[in-house]
Amino acid sequence: MTPALILVNGASSAGKSTLCRALRDALPGAFLHFSLDFFMFDAQVLPRTPEGRLRDWATLRPRVFEGFHRCLPALLTAGNDLVVDYIIETPEMWAEFCTQLAEFDVFLVGVQCSVEELERREIARGDRGLGDARRDAETVHTFTAYDLTLDCTIPLAQNVARVSQAWQDREAGASRAFPGRRPPSPSS
Ligand SMILES: Nc1ncnc2c1ncn2[C@@H]1O[C@H](COP(=O)(O)OP(=O)(O)OP(=O)(O)O)[C@@H](O)[C@H]1O
Structure with missing residues (x-):
């Protein structure tokens, strides 16, 4: 089978990671959750100053x-199915994804959330830059079509069920994010 990627795009604090973790555990098949957050927030990967601020970030960011x-x-080539959360920030970033x-077999999910709710969550979390969510919300959904769009203010279980159903009902390889692409043959 062609390795599969469920890519979840939306603004900071929209609920992407929460959804991805729940999908990882609920989807049929063994999906890995993978996220840029693992570098940025959840692990001791990046160099920091004694005060805890990122060091050399302007140089490191593009790398x-x-x-x-x-x-x-x-990860996909090694045979892993992935559920990945991401914030598509620019057309160049999306073009790079499309090439790579x-x-x-990509299934693209867009998560929507009002700016008011994004900002409420951002403040409540306290570990994200204030204003990031509003900035993302202005652009993040402008670069591509989606296979499925979700409202991330409704209960998580409902969205997990929607993705799970849509994923199983999809035509493998016929992602709306990659129009004109030939789906992998059923035997591949
Ligand atoms: N359906 C939901 N209803 C209410 N709160 C939610 C829902 N989904 C997520 N949240 C809350 O919103 C906050 C942000 O969630 P999450 O970390 O999943 O967002 P994110 O989109 O991955 O953010 P970032 O891109 O900044 O990492 C968390 O406090 C989470 O508990």
């Missing part, structure tokens, strides 16, 4: 992002 992008085809992921 870390490109490295993360390259991890996806590497063209040979895989």
Whole structure:
């Protein structure tokens, strides 16, 4: 089978990671959850000042992002099915994804959330830059069509069920994010 990627795009604090973790555990088949957050927030990967601020981030940012992008085809090529949360920030970033992921079975999910709710969550979390969510919300859904769009203010279980159903009902390889692509043959 062609390795599969469920890619969840939306603004910071929209609920992407929460959804991905729940999907990882609920989907039929063994999906890995993979996220840029693992570099940015959840692990001791990046160099920091004694005060805890990121060091040399302007230099590192493009390298870390490109490295993360390259991890996806590497994990897929090794046979892993992935559920990945991401914030598509620019058309260039999306074009890079399209090139790197063209040979895989990609299902693109857009998560919507009002700016008011994004900002409420951002403040409540306290570990994200204030204003990031609003900035993302202005652009994040402008770069691509989706296979499925979700409202991330409704209960998580409902969205997990929607993705799970839509994923199983989809035509493998016929992602709306990659129009004109030939789906992998059923035997592949
Ligand atoms: N359906 C939901 N209803 C209410 N709160 C939610 C829902 N989904 C997520 N949240 C809450 O919103 C906050 C942000 O969630 P999450 O970390 O999943 O967002 P994210 O989109 O991955 O953010 P980031 O891109 O900044 O990492 C968390 O406090 C989470 O508990």
